[in-house]
Amino acid sequence: MSEHNHHDATLWGASTTCVHAGVAPDPVHGAIMTPIFQTSTYVQPAPGQPISYDYSRGGNPTREALEGSLAGIEGAKHAISFGSGLAAVQAVVQLARPGDHVLVCDDVYGGTGRLFRRLYADYGIEFEFKDLAGTQDEIKAAIKPNTRFVWIESPTNPLLKVLDIEMIADVAHQAGAKLIVDNTFASPIFQSPLKLGADIVMHSLTKYIGGHSDIIGGALMLNDDELEEKLRFIQFAAGAVNAPLDCFLLLRSIKTLAIRMEAHQRNAFKVAEALQSMEQFNEVIYPGLSKHPQYDIAKKQMSGFSGMVSVRLNGDFQQVTRFMQSLKVFSLAESLGGVESLANHPETMTHASVPPALREQLGISANLVRLSVGIENAQDLIDDLKQAASFALKS
Numbered sequence: 001m002s003e004h005n006h007h008d009a010t011l012w013g014a015s016t017t018c019v020h021a022g023v024a025p026d027p028v029h030g031a032i033m034t035p036i037f038q039t040s041t042y043v044q045p046a047p048g049q050p051i052s053y054d055y056s057r058g059g060n061p062t063r064e065a066l067e068g069s070l071a072g073i074e075g076a077k078h079a080i081s082f083g084s085g086l087a088a089v090q091a092v093v094q095l096a097r098p099g100d101h102v103l104v105c106d107d108v109y110g111g112t113g114r115l116f117r118r119l120y121a122d123y124g125i126e127f128e129f130k131d132l133a134g135t136q137d138e139i140k141a142a143i144k145p146n147t148r149f150v151w152i153e154s155p156t157n158p159l160l161k162v163l164d165i166e167m168i169a170d171v172a173h174q175a176g177a178k179l180i181v182d183n184t185f186a187s188p189i190f191q192s193p194l195k196l197g198a199d200i201v202m203h204s205l206t207k208y209i210g211g212h213s214d215i216i217g218g219a220l221m222l223n224d225d226e227l228e229e230k231l232r233f234i235q236f237a238a239g240a241v242n243a244p245l246d247c248f249l250l251l252r253s254i255k256t257l258a259i260r261m262e263a264h265q266r267n268a269f270k271v272a273e274a275l276q277s278m279e280q281f282n283e284v285i286y287p288g289l290s291k292h293p294q295y296d297i298a299k300k301q302m303s304g305f306s307g308m309v310s311v312r313l314n315g316d317f318q319q320v321t322r323f324m325q326s327l328k329v330f331s332l333a334e335s336l337g338g339v340e341s342l343a344n345h346p347e348t349m350t351h352a353s354v355p356p357a358l359r360e361q362l363g364i365s366a367n368l369v370r371l372s373v374g375i376e377n378a379q380d381l382i383d384d385l386k387q388a389a390s391f392a393l394k395s
Protein backbone atom coordinates (compact mmCIF):
# COMPACT_ATOMS: atom_id res chain seq x y z
CA MET A 1 0.00 0.00 0.00
CA SER A 2 2.83 2.35 0.84
CA GLU A 3 3.83 3.06 -2.75
CA HIS A 4 0.35 4.48 -3.39
CA ASN A 5 0.45 6.66 -0.34
CA HIS A 6 2.87 9.21 -1.64
CA HIS A 7 0.70 12.21 -0.76
CA ASP A 8 0.49 13.57 2.74
CA ALA A 9 -3.26 13.20 3.01
CA THR A 10 -3.21 14.29 6.65
CA LEU A 11 -2.80 17.88 5.47
CA TRP A 12 -5.79 17.82 3.14
CA GLY A 13 -9.41 18.71 3.54
CA ALA A 14 -11.95 15.89 3.28
CA SER A 15 -12.98 16.49 -0.32
CA THR A 16 -9.35 16.54 -1.53
CA THR A 17 -8.62 13.38 0.45
CA CYS A 18 -11.61 11.64 -1.14
CA VAL A 19 -10.39 12.45 -4.65
CA HIS A 20 -6.68 11.78 -4.17
CA ALA A 21 -5.73 9.81 -1.05
CA GLY A 22 -4.05 6.48 -1.61
CA VAL A 23 -4.35 6.47 -5.38
CA ALA A 24 -1.81 7.28 -8.06
CA PRO A 25 -1.87 7.15 -11.88
CA ASP A 26 -1.10 3.75 -13.38
CA PRO A 27 2.72 3.67 -13.76
CA VAL A 28 2.62 1.83 -17.13
CA HIS A 29 0.17 3.94 -19.18
CA GLY A 30 -0.59 6.87 -16.90
CA ALA A 31 -4.26 5.93 -16.61
CA ILE A 32 -5.63 8.33 -14.03
CA MET A 33 -8.06 5.73 -12.68
CA THR A 34 -6.67 2.52 -11.21
CA PRO A 35 -7.31 -0.27 -13.75
CA ILE A 36 -9.57 -3.18 -12.88
CA PHE A 37 -7.02 -5.97 -12.46
CA GLN A 38 -9.50 -8.74 -13.16
CA THR A 39 -7.12 -11.58 -12.49
CA SER A 40 -6.97 -14.46 -10.05
CA THR A 41 -3.28 -15.22 -10.43
CA TYR A 42 0.02 -13.64 -11.52
CA VAL A 43 2.79 -15.09 -13.67
CA GLN A 44 6.01 -15.63 -11.70
CA PRO A 45 9.45 -15.35 -13.33
CA ALA A 46 10.85 -18.07 -11.06
CA PRO A 47 9.22 -20.55 -8.64
CA GLY A 48 8.08 -18.84 -5.45
CA GLN A 49 9.33 -15.44 -6.64
CA PRO A 50 6.28 -13.44 -7.66
CA ILE A 51 6.80 -9.93 -9.07
CA SER A 52 4.56 -8.28 -6.49
CA TYR A 53 1.44 -10.43 -6.14
CA ASP A 54 0.96 -14.18 -6.33
CA TYR A 55 -2.79 -14.80 -5.96
CA SER A 56 -5.73 -12.41 -5.71
CA ARG A 57 -7.07 -13.74 -2.42
CA GLY A 58 -3.82 -12.51 -0.93
CA GLY A 59 -3.49 -9.30 -2.92
CA ASN A 60 -4.73 -7.45 -5.98
CA PRO A 61 -3.62 -4.03 -7.25
CA THR A 62 -7.18 -2.67 -7.56
CA ARG A 63 -7.98 -3.80 -4.02
CA GLU A 64 -4.73 -2.38 -2.75
CA ALA A 65 -5.50 1.02 -4.29
CA LEU A 66 -8.92 0.87 -2.65
CA GLU A 67 -7.32 0.07 0.69
CA GLY A 68 -5.02 3.07 0.32
CA SER A 69 -8.00 5.28 -0.40
CA LEU A 70 -10.00 3.85 2.53
CA ALA A 71 -7.08 4.37 4.91
CA GLY A 72 -6.78 7.95 3.65
CA ILE A 73 -10.42 8.89 4.17
CA GLU A 74 -10.55 7.35 7.65
CA GLY A 75 -7.19 8.86 8.64
CA ALA A 76 -5.87 5.38 9.40
CA LYS A 77 -2.51 3.75 8.84
CA HIS A 78 -4.07 0.57 7.46
CA ALA A 79 -7.30 -0.45 5.74
CA ILE A 80 -8.40 -3.96 4.82
CA SER A 81 -11.19 -4.32 2.32
CA PHE A 82 -13.70 -7.21 2.55
CA GLY A 83 -16.46 -8.76 0.46
CA SER A 84 -19.17 -7.42 2.80
CA GLY A 85 -19.59 -5.45 5.99
CA LEU A 86 -20.36 -8.63 7.88
CA ALA A 87 -17.24 -10.33 6.49
CA ALA A 88 -15.28 -7.47 8.08
CA VAL A 89 -17.14 -7.95 11.38
CA GLN A 90 -16.45 -11.68 11.22
CA ALA A 91 -12.71 -11.13 10.75
CA VAL A 92 -12.64 -9.19 14.03
CA VAL A 93 -14.60 -11.90 15.85
CA GLN A 94 -12.07 -14.43 14.64
CA LEU A 95 -9.51 -12.65 16.81
CA ALA A 96 -11.52 -13.74 19.86
CA ARG A 97 -11.04 -17.08 21.57
CA PRO A 98 -13.39 -19.39 23.51
CA GLY A 99 -13.95 -17.91 26.95
CA ASP A 100 -13.64 -14.33 25.77
CA HIS A 101 -16.38 -11.86 26.57
CA VAL A 102 -17.49 -9.31 23.99
CA LEU A 103 -19.54 -6.36 25.21
CA VAL A 104 -21.85 -5.12 22.45
CA CYS A 105 -24.08 -2.03 22.42
CA ASP A 106 -27.68 -3.23 22.51
CA ASP A 107 -28.82 -1.31 19.43
CA VAL A 108 -26.68 -2.81 16.66
CA TYR A 109 -27.51 -3.69 13.08
CA GLY A 110 -29.65 -6.85 13.18
CA GLY A 111 -27.18 -8.80 11.03
CA THR A 112 -24.28 -8.02 13.37
CA GLY A 113 -26.33 -9.27 16.33
CA ARG A 114 -27.32 -12.38 14.35
CA LEU A 115 -23.68 -13.15 13.52
CA PHE A 116 -22.75 -12.87 17.20
CA ARG A 117 -25.77 -14.72 18.66
CA ARG A 118 -26.44 -17.38 16.06
CA LEU A 119 -22.94 -18.22 14.82
CA TYR A 120 -20.13 -17.21 17.14
CA ALA A 121 -21.87 -17.76 20.50
CA ASP A 122 -21.67 -21.47 19.57
CA TYR A 123 -17.88 -21.20 19.48
CA GLY A 124 -17.70 -20.37 23.19
CA ILE A 125 -17.44 -16.61 22.82
CA GLU A 126 -19.79 -14.76 25.15
CA PHE A 127 -21.61 -11.79 23.63
CA GLU A 128 -23.42 -9.48 25.98
CA PHE A 129 -25.72 -6.75 24.66
CA LYS A 130 -26.02 -3.66 26.86
CA ASP A 131 -27.16 -0.08 26.56
CA LEU A 132 -23.83 1.74 26.35
CA ALA A 133 -25.31 5.24 26.19
CA GLY A 134 -25.02 5.42 29.98
CA THR A 135 -22.46 6.85 32.37
CA GLN A 136 -18.81 5.90 32.67
CA ASP A 137 -19.57 3.94 35.86
CA GLU A 138 -22.32 1.97 34.11
CA ILE A 139 -19.96 1.03 31.32
CA LYS A 140 -17.20 0.11 33.77
CA ALA A 141 -19.68 -2.14 35.56
CA ALA A 142 -20.51 -3.91 32.30
CA ILE A 143 -16.88 -4.83 31.63
CA LYS A 144 -15.72 -8.20 32.92
CA PRO A 145 -12.21 -9.51 33.59
CA ASN A 146 -12.44 -11.54 30.36
CA THR A 147 -13.80 -8.72 28.18
CA ARG A 148 -11.66 -8.80 25.07
CA PHE A 149 -13.60 -6.45 22.83
CA VAL A 150 -16.17 -3.72 23.16
CA TRP A 151 -18.24 -3.45 19.98
CA ILE A 152 -20.26 -0.31 19.33
CA GLU A 153 -22.05 1.60 16.63
CA SER A 154 -22.54 5.35 16.82
CA PRO A 155 -25.02 6.56 15.75
CA THR A 156 -26.69 3.20 16.35
CA ASN A 157 -28.92 1.36 13.92
CA PRO A 158 -31.88 2.00 13.91
CA LEU A 159 -32.48 4.20 16.97
CA LEU A 160 -29.62 6.64 16.29
CA LYS A 161 -28.31 6.65 19.86
CA VAL A 162 -25.01 8.47 20.06
CA LEU A 163 -22.39 6.79 22.25
CA ASP A 164 -19.43 8.61 23.77
CA ILE A 165 -16.58 6.99 21.84
CA GLU A 166 -13.74 8.68 23.73
CA MET A 167 -15.14 7.74 27.13
CA ILE A 168 -15.90 4.14 26.12
CA ALA A 169 -12.40 3.79 24.61
CA ASP A 170 -10.89 4.92 27.93
CA VAL A 171 -12.96 2.47 29.96
CA ALA A 172 -12.19 -0.39 27.56
CA HIS A 173 -8.46 0.34 27.57
CA GLN A 174 -8.30 0.54 31.36
CA ALA A 175 -9.68 -3.00 31.37
CA GLY A 176 -7.29 -4.21 28.66
CA ALA A 177 -10.05 -4.52 26.06
CA LYS A 178 -10.10 -3.16 22.53
CA LEU A 179 -12.80 -0.90 21.17
CA ILE A 180 -14.26 -1.46 17.72
CA VAL A 181 -16.55 1.18 16.25
CA ASP A 182 -18.90 0.50 13.37
CA ASN A 183 -18.71 3.93 11.73
CA THR A 184 -21.10 3.11 8.89
CA PHE A 185 -23.85 5.60 9.82
CA ALA A 186 -21.55 8.59 10.39
CA SER A 187 -19.18 7.84 7.48
CA PRO A 188 -15.50 8.83 7.66
CA ILE A 189 -16.51 12.36 6.66
CA PHE A 190 -18.35 13.13 9.89
CA GLN A 191 -16.63 10.99 12.53
CA SER A 192 -13.09 9.69 13.14
CA PRO A 193 -13.28 7.07 15.91
CA LEU A 194 -9.55 6.24 15.69
CA LYS A 195 -8.78 9.81 16.76
CA LEU A 196 -11.17 9.37 19.69
CA GLY A 197 -9.30 6.28 20.87
CA ALA A 198 -10.98 3.38 19.02
CA ASP A 199 -8.67 0.51 18.06
CA ILE A 200 -10.50 -0.59 14.92
CA VAL A 201 -13.08 1.14 12.73
CA MET A 202 -15.44 -0.98 10.69
CA HIS A 203 -17.56 0.10 7.72
CA SER A 204 -20.17 -1.50 5.59
CA LEU A 205 -18.93 -0.11 2.26
CA THR A 206 -22.33 -1.07 0.89
CA LYS A 207 -23.70 2.11 2.46
CA TYR A 208 -22.40 5.71 2.23
CA ILE A 209 -18.92 4.84 0.95
CA GLY A 210 -20.33 2.84 -1.98
CA GLY A 211 -23.16 5.33 -2.12
CA HIS A 212 -24.99 4.08 -5.21
CA SER A 213 -26.74 0.92 -3.97
CA ASP A 214 -24.83 -1.26 -6.42
CA ILE A 215 -22.20 -3.16 -4.42
CA ILE A 216 -21.76 -5.09 -1.18
CA GLY A 217 -18.48 -4.48 0.64
CA GLY A 218 -16.87 -3.94 4.01
CA ALA A 219 -13.68 -2.60 5.55
CA LEU A 220 -11.59 -2.41 8.70
CA MET A 221 -9.36 0.58 9.35
CA LEU A 222 -6.74 0.71 12.10
CA ASN A 223 -3.34 2.04 13.13
CA ASP A 224 -1.87 -0.94 14.99
CA ASP A 225 0.65 -2.90 12.85
CA GLU A 226 0.40 -6.14 14.81
CA LEU A 227 -3.37 -6.19 14.74
CA GLU A 228 -3.32 -5.41 11.03
CA GLU A 229 -1.07 -8.37 10.37
CA LYS A 230 -3.39 -10.70 12.28
CA LEU A 231 -6.48 -9.43 10.47
CA ARG A 232 -4.77 -9.65 7.10
CA PHE A 233 -3.82 -13.23 7.84
CA ILE A 234 -7.44 -14.01 8.78
CA GLN A 235 -8.60 -12.52 5.50
CA PHE A 236 -5.98 -14.39 3.49
CA ALA A 237 -6.66 -17.68 5.29
CA ALA A 238 -10.45 -17.39 5.27
CA GLY A 239 -10.90 -15.63 1.93
CA ALA A 240 -13.52 -12.89 2.40
CA VAL A 241 -12.13 -10.57 -0.28
CA ASN A 242 -14.05 -8.36 -2.68
CA ALA A 243 -13.83 -8.57 -6.46
CA PRO A 244 -11.63 -6.20 -8.49
CA LEU A 245 -14.64 -4.65 -10.27
CA ASP A 246 -16.27 -3.86 -6.92
CA CYS A 247 -13.01 -2.33 -5.71
CA PHE A 248 -12.93 -0.13 -8.80
CA LEU A 249 -16.55 0.96 -8.26
CA LEU A 250 -15.70 1.82 -4.67
CA LEU A 251 -12.67 3.84 -5.76
CA ARG A 252 -14.97 5.77 -8.07
CA SER A 253 -17.58 6.23 -5.32
CA ILE A 254 -15.10 7.61 -2.83
CA LYS A 255 -14.27 10.53 -5.14
CA THR A 256 -17.68 12.06 -4.35
CA LEU A 257 -18.08 10.87 -0.76
CA ALA A 258 -17.47 14.24 0.87
CA ILE A 259 -19.88 16.17 -1.35
CA ARG A 260 -22.49 13.41 -1.13
CA MET A 261 -22.33 13.42 2.68
CA GLU A 262 -22.85 17.18 2.77
CA ALA A 263 -25.95 16.75 0.61
CA HIS A 264 -27.24 13.83 2.73
CA GLN A 265 -26.91 15.75 5.95
CA ARG A 266 -28.37 18.98 4.55
CA ASN A 267 -31.44 17.09 3.36
CA ALA A 268 -31.73 14.97 6.53
CA PHE A 269 -31.72 18.09 8.67
CA LYS A 270 -34.49 19.67 6.61
CA VAL A 271 -36.53 16.46 6.63
CA ALA A 272 -36.12 16.04 10.42
CA GLU A 273 -37.13 19.63 11.08
CA ALA A 274 -40.16 19.41 8.81
CA LEU A 275 -41.43 16.13 10.28
CA GLN A 276 -41.00 17.39 13.84
CA SER A 277 -43.81 19.84 13.39
CA MET A 278 -46.25 17.34 11.84
CA GLU A 279 -48.92 15.71 13.97
CA GLN A 280 -48.64 12.49 11.91
CA PHE A 281 -45.29 11.77 13.57
CA ASN A 282 -45.00 11.02 17.31
CA GLU A 283 -41.24 11.21 17.37
CA VAL A 284 -38.42 12.27 15.09
CA ILE A 285 -34.96 10.97 15.99
CA TYR A 286 -31.97 12.76 14.42
CA PRO A 287 -28.66 13.42 16.20
CA GLY A 288 -28.59 16.96 14.75
CA LEU A 289 -31.77 18.04 16.56
CA SER A 290 -31.03 19.85 19.81
CA LYS A 291 -33.66 17.75 21.60
CA HIS A 292 -31.81 14.49 20.77
CA PRO A 293 -30.83 12.98 24.16
CA GLN A 294 -27.13 12.81 23.21
CA TYR A 295 -27.01 15.98 21.14
CA ASP A 296 -24.05 17.31 23.15
CA ILE A 297 -22.01 14.17 22.56
CA ALA A 298 -22.92 14.22 18.86
CA LYS A 299 -21.71 17.83 18.61
CA LYS A 300 -18.51 16.95 20.43
CA GLN A 301 -17.50 13.91 18.40
CA MET A 302 -19.13 14.39 14.99
CA SER A 303 -18.43 17.11 12.47
CA GLY A 304 -21.83 16.51 10.84
CA PHE A 305 -24.93 14.49 11.68
CA SER A 306 -25.19 12.37 8.54
CA GLY A 307 -28.31 11.38 6.63
CA MET A 308 -30.26 8.92 8.77
CA VAL A 309 -33.53 9.91 10.41
CA SER A 310 -35.80 7.54 12.35
CA VAL A 311 -39.45 8.40 12.93
CA ARG A 312 -42.45 6.99 14.74
CA LEU A 313 -45.64 7.34 12.81
CA ASN A 314 -48.74 8.13 14.84
CA GLY A 315 -50.46 4.96 13.67
CA ASP A 316 -50.60 1.16 13.74
CA PHE A 317 -48.74 -1.37 11.59
CA GLN A 318 -51.35 -1.23 8.82
CA GLN A 319 -51.11 2.53 8.62
CA VAL A 320 -47.31 2.34 8.66
CA THR A 321 -47.49 -0.16 5.80
CA ARG A 322 -49.82 2.17 3.87
CA PHE A 323 -47.45 5.08 4.56
CA MET A 324 -44.44 3.18 3.22
CA GLN A 325 -46.35 1.89 0.20
CA SER A 326 -47.58 5.39 -0.67
CA LEU A 327 -44.15 6.97 -0.86
CA LYS A 328 -43.26 7.99 -4.40
CA VAL A 329 -39.74 9.42 -4.13
CA PHE A 330 -38.58 7.26 -1.21
CA SER A 331 -38.37 3.54 -1.99
CA LEU A 332 -39.38 0.87 0.50
CA ALA A 333 -36.15 -1.09 0.84
CA GLU A 334 -33.49 -2.32 3.23
CA SER A 335 -30.06 -0.70 3.26
CA LEU A 336 -29.05 2.95 3.40
CA GLY A 337 -26.50 5.49 2.31
CA GLY A 338 -27.24 5.50 -1.42
CA VAL A 339 -28.01 8.62 -3.42
CA GLU A 340 -31.67 7.61 -3.51
CA SER A 341 -33.88 7.96 -0.43
CA LEU A 342 -35.04 4.74 1.21
CA ALA A 343 -37.60 3.92 3.88
CA ASN A 344 -37.04 0.78 5.95
CA HIS A 345 -39.24 -0.88 8.58
CA PRO A 346 -36.73 -2.20 11.14
CA GLU A 347 -39.16 -4.47 12.99
CA THR A 348 -40.00 -6.60 9.94
CA MET A 349 -36.92 -5.94 7.81
CA THR A 350 -33.37 -5.08 8.96
CA HIS A 351 -33.96 -5.96 12.63
CA ALA A 352 -36.34 -8.91 12.27
CA SER A 353 -33.58 -11.16 13.66
CA VAL A 354 -33.34 -9.23 16.96
CA PRO A 355 -35.02 -11.31 19.71
CA PRO A 356 -38.59 -9.91 20.10
CA ALA A 357 -38.17 -9.13 23.82
CA LEU A 358 -35.04 -7.08 23.14
CA ARG A 359 -36.72 -5.39 20.19
CA GLU A 360 -39.55 -4.31 22.44
CA GLN A 361 -37.22 -3.17 25.19
CA LEU A 362 -35.20 -1.11 22.70
CA GLY A 363 -38.27 0.48 21.17
CA ILE A 364 -38.02 -1.08 17.72
CA SER A 365 -41.78 -0.97 17.46
CA ALA A 366 -44.31 -1.45 14.66
CA ASN A 367 -44.56 2.31 14.08
CA LEU A 368 -40.80 2.91 13.74
CA VAL A 369 -39.59 3.80 10.24
CA ARG A 370 -35.93 4.39 9.42
CA LEU A 371 -35.30 6.87 6.63
CA SER A 372 -32.11 7.02 4.64
CA VAL A 373 -32.32 10.52 3.26
CA GLY A 374 -30.82 10.70 -0.21
CA ILE A 375 -29.44 13.57 -2.24
CA GLU A 376 -32.63 14.47 -4.11
CA ASN A 377 -34.31 17.87 -3.75
CA ALA A 378 -35.16 18.34 -0.05
CA GLN A 379 -38.61 19.82 -0.70
CA ASP A 380 -39.53 16.88 -2.93
CA LEU A 381 -38.58 14.53 -0.08
CA ILE A 382 -40.59 16.47 2.50
CA ASP A 383 -43.62 16.69 0.19
CA ASP A 384 -43.41 12.95 -0.43
CA LEU A 385 -43.33 12.10 3.29
CA LYS A 386 -46.20 14.54 3.93
CA GLN A 387 -48.48 13.16 1.23
CA ALA A 388 -47.82 9.55 2.26
CA ALA A 389 -48.41 10.29 5.96
CA SER A 390 -51.62 12.20 5.25
CA PHE A 391 -52.90 9.44 3.02
CA ALA A 392 -51.98 6.65 5.46
CA LEU A 393 -53.49 8.32 8.50
CA LYS A 394 -56.66 9.77 7.01
CA SER A 395 -59.68 8.23 8.70
Ligand SMILES: Cc1ncc(COP(=O)(O)O)c(C=O)c1O
Binds near residue numbers: 109157184206218335
Ligand atom coordinates in the same frame (compact mmCIF):
# COMPACT_ATOMS: atom_id res chain seq x y z
C1 LIG B 1 -24.44 -0.35 10.68
C2 LIG B 1 -24.23 -1.56 9.81
N1 LIG B 1 -23.16 -2.34 10.03
C3 LIG B 1 -22.93 -3.43 9.27
C4 LIG B 1 -23.77 -3.81 8.25
C5 LIG B 1 -23.47 -5.04 7.46
O1 LIG B 1 -22.92 -4.72 6.24
P1 LIG B 1 -23.12 -5.59 4.89
O2 LIG B 1 -24.59 -5.61 4.61
O3 LIG B 1 -22.32 -4.83 3.90
O4 LIG B 1 -22.59 -6.95 5.16
C6 LIG B 1 -24.88 -3.01 7.99
C7 LIG B 1 -25.81 -3.41 6.90
O5 LIG B 1 -26.94 -3.00 6.84
C8 LIG B 1 -25.13 -1.86 8.78
O6 LIG B 1 -26.19 -1.08 8.59
